[in-house]
Amino acid sequence: MNISTYTPEYNGPSAIVYKKGGLLNVSKSIQNRIESYGDKFEETWMELQDGNDTVWAFQLTKDLSDYERAEKMRLAGNALAIKVNALGLDRIKIEGPYQAEICEGAILGNYQFLKFFSDAHKRRNSFVKIFVEDENSEDIKSIQHATLGTLFARDLINRPVIDLTASKLAEEAKQAGKRHGFSVEVLEKKQIESLKMGGLLGVNYGSVEPPTFTIMEYKGAGATNSQPIVLVGKGVVYDTGGLSLKPSNFMDTMKSDMGGAAAVLGTMSAIAEAKLPVHVIGLVPATDNRPGLNAVTPGDVITISDGTTVEVLNTDAEGRLILSDALVYAQRYNPELVIDLATLTGAAARAIGRYAIVGMGNAPKEKMEALQHSGYKTRERVVEFPFWDEYKELLKSPIADLKNIGGAEAGAITAGKFLEHFTNYPYIHLDIAG
Structure with missing residues (x-):
């Protein structure tokens, strides 16, 4: 999996983690739709369309220990990898907190063992790139x-x-x-x-x-x-x-x-x-x-x-x-x-x-x-x-x-x-x- 720093020119699907009431780097229409859902999609990915691009939003609401929250976000990363592959997409931009944990879950969840399939090239996941705020951060490198x-x-x-x-x-x-x-x-x-x-x-x-x-x-x-x-x-x-x-x-x-x-x-x-x-x-x-x-x-x-x-x-x-x-x-x-x-x-x-x-x-x-x-x-x-x-x-x-x-x-x-x-x-x- 390739992990890179996103730039303002990034064009493609995004995943945003946020706390209730927090400001999001999305269009006003998407912001309004997220607010209209209230807590319906708390602690899970909410899928929205922003023009031609897909946006997944994850609202943090539960008061969890650091250990529990880290695992929750790894599981969220795994779920995100499944969604990205289901749509045949090759990339995702991750914004907000817990980027390293989401990356870890996505990378592990994207794992395949295809060595013995004769049609391995057809089975290979489309998801190959993750864009984060800083690819050189200590947390991202560690992951x-x-x-x-x-x-x-x-x-x-x-x-x-x-x-x-x-x-x-x-x-x-x-x-x-x-x-x-x-x-x-x-x-x-x-x-x-x-x-x-x-x-x-x-x-x-x-x-x-x-x-x-x-x-x-x-x-x-x-x-x-x-x-x-x-x-x-x-x-x-x-x-x-x-x-x-x-x-x-x-x-x-x-x-x-x-x-x-x-x-x-x-x-x-x-x-x-x-x-x-x-x-x-x-x-x-x-x-x-x-x-x-x-x-x-x-x-x-x-x-x-x-x-x-x-x-x-x-x-x-x-x-x-x-x-x-x-x-x-x-x-x-x-x-x-x-x-x-x-x-x-x-x-x-x-x-x-x-x-x-x-x-x-x-x-x-x-x-x-x-x-x-x-x-x-x-x-x-x-x-x-x-x-x-x-x-x-x-x-x-x-x-x-x-x-x-x-x-x-x-x-x-x-x-x-x-x-x-x-x-x-x-x-x-x-x-x-x-």
């Missing part, structure tokens, strides 16, 4: 960077495994690094074996595709953190469940089980494009999880790269196995904070539904609070779960250091406690399965 990362992540998540193997995901990281300005190193199977990453290799045993371990790094000019922040993303590019096979009516969505990896790639891209003064490292262990001839079986014991032995009771609890090696690897950076993102457990989704992210960890309180504050601002809310040591007792195995599942109770938390075992730094675990 452009954030949506760049979000749309990149969406594209990755939507691609099936036939088109996005672990190796191809690593290649996408390399290309993103070239586009946006961060370094990328990809460890191939032999290097992974030399590091004795038994979690990643164990999940990969049943696959015909090799695993990868991608290391991304960005250090902005004047970075404010002397120790890096490390982001770790679960990169299971397809999850059948392994020998603990998933139901067939649930498996088609498992191309998205690399959502954590996609989020890390998108975040690294957005940070680098914005040239933020921060030092960030992204780690993505990647493989598919299949019930091949050499697949790990329930009851097997594997050894993680730090020497921890794990009894694998459920091969569908594979994400924590590949993440464990990445968390061990992160220790070498002496990080200020490590955050992992993973579509890890159905328990997280069952606990809070699709309305938030489950978070937990041992990082200082202010780190989690900062993350939650950011989550409220962006409507990616984080609900903190308890992280008491008693939960680790549920992971004791009679034949190994740990078992990879903790039973029916507190499944999201025991998964987090399993991962914490491989950390020696401030740590936050985000379960984004919901």
